[in-house]
Amino acid sequence: MKQSEVEAAIGKGQLVGNRYYYFDSEMAIDYNDNNTVEFIEFLGGIDGSLQPHIYGVSAFGLPADDLVELLR
Numbered sequence: 798m799k800q801s802e803v804e805a806a807i808g809k810g811q812l813v814g815n816r817y818y819y820f821d822s823e824m825a826i827d828y829n830d831n832n833t834v835e836f837i838e839f840l841g842g843i844d845g846s847l848q849p850h851i852y853g854v855s856a857f858g859l860p861a862d863d864l865v866e867l868l869r
Contacts, residue, residue: 800832823847 800817803826804810810817816825823845827836839847843857850856856864 798834800828800834803834820847 807819810819810826811822816827818825823839823841824847825838825840826834829835839845839849839856841847848855848857851864852867854864854867859867
């Protein structure tokens with residue numbers, strides 16, 4: 798997804814170094830040289846206010862090996 802599309806969906810992030818921070822710094826997104834998403838990090842972890850779900854499953858609620866298997 799292009800950075801402009803991300804910003805249209807969730808608003809502008811705060812640039813610090815080479816990363817953009819969103820939602821009171823609970824999520825960081827790195828963009829590549831083509832301004833497309835390269836990496837997303839949820840910084841609050843299991844105690845944060847953002848709780849990502851993948852295929853309807855809490856990403857922080859599974860053991861790491863189970864999450865990797867889900868993604869395969």
